[in-house]
């Protein structure tokens with residue numbers, strides 16, 4: 001659920017009720033999806049000084065929602081996006097660890113850095129983190145969390161009432177981290193999870209962000225889903241992963257995408273037109289341009305050409321949270337005017353193609369045609385799955401699960417059953433080797449003081465390795 005979800009039609013359900021989430025997650029599980037993923041927005045987007053009233057808003061806290069979903073699902077992974085700027089490592093590690101235990105080893109954390117000042121205004125700390133520090137901060141955070149998760153041995157708590165004591169204190173190790181960003185002296189309050197620790201997703205696309213993922217993440221949630229782009233991104237991440245001293249395939253890649261599907265190509269085209277017209281109506285199209293012009297564009301005809309009006313700002317900066325801040329406004333708007341004129345597009349057509357809801361993020365076509373295209377991604381090894389944004393809540397995954405998944409199964413590129421119980425197993429990830437968690441941008445000194453982690457690692461790694469075949473999947 002995000003700003004591209006269609007809300008202005010009778011079929012649209014609640015964006016906040018548990019029932020919508022339950023329906024989506026259970027549909028995804030019926031379709032053997034590896035995971036159910038929730039993004040995070042810590043502050044409502046704002047446009048020209050006001051809350052962006054065309055957006056779908058309302059995101060219940062991800063960890064709370066996923067804990068509830070853990071009780072109505074049995075296999076599907078549960079991914080919570082959480083930032084490394086406004087949380088504290090031991091505290092967030094404990095909450096994610098709790099989700100991992102509650103769900104029987106199905107939790108994951110999508111690590112985001114969210115360093116902008118206007119989000120910081122929501123918090124006691126304000127925008128205290130310099131942009132350049134976002135990944136040194138994140139690295140120290142994740143290193144500490146990994147130590148917390150691996151600090152208990154597998155046998156640290158009594159198996160039954162015959163043991164002399166409930167807790168074997170030799171089996172748990174305190175975590176010490178002293179660095180520029182954190183000083184943490186902590187003893188974890190929870191035993192090791194069935195999948196070793198939560199799976200780590202990462203979303204952030206700068207070279208520094210990619211290197212961070214290569215060192216620390218299990219999965220990258222990327223924005224690169226067009227085939228050439230996905231292949232180039234795969235090559236880049238693989239090189240960085242090897243450079244970081246990890247196996248070439250240690251980091252899985254899942255770009256975000258949207259599917260608009262129908263039985264025939266013709267019907268899919270009509271459906272796409274319908275979806276786009278509801279995602280980007282006249283008001284949304286004008287609001288989209290206003291972000292870049294930095295001013296209200298009252299009276300501009302959405303069915304006319306892009307306005308020949310100078311932007312009111314040097315740099316685009318108006319819609320906070322849009323992700324488009326900082327472009328050179330005059331050059332960008334002039335280039336867009338030229339592009340739209342060359343293509344003969346009016347504002348609505350231009351924005352529908354150009355915006356993040358637009359063509360590049362969407363697979364549209366008949367079930368069979370889209371399955372063929374996806375099979376090609378699989379054959380070329382371009383991605384390990386997709387992170388799908390349904391354009392309608394709560395029924396937006398139905399046609400994918402009912403019609404696309406069987407086509408993919410017929411082509412042998414999609415699992416026919418869950419091959420394991422934990423998310424780590426669904427994704428074909430190795431048992432976590434967090435002894436290397438300190439590698440990378442050092443924040444200070446780290447240590448974990450007992451044999452506990454090593455004992456736990458060995459004991460449960462064997463269980464894992466004795467287990468099942470990896471399961472690639474579309475998330």
Ligand SMILES: Cc1cc2nc3c(=O)[nH]c(=O)nc-3n(C[C@H](O)[C@H](O)[C@H](O)COP(=O)(O)O)c2cc1C
Nearest residue numbers: 039040081112113114203204205206209221222223
């Ligand atoms: C595909 C993708 C998804 C993201 N999702 C979120 C999100 O849900 N919440 C959030 O606060 N930031 C999100 N981010 C922002 C990143 O965490 C990061 O702060 C931002 O991309 C700046 O880092 P970078 O310079 O490395 O790209 C996302 C980024 C990408 C590329």
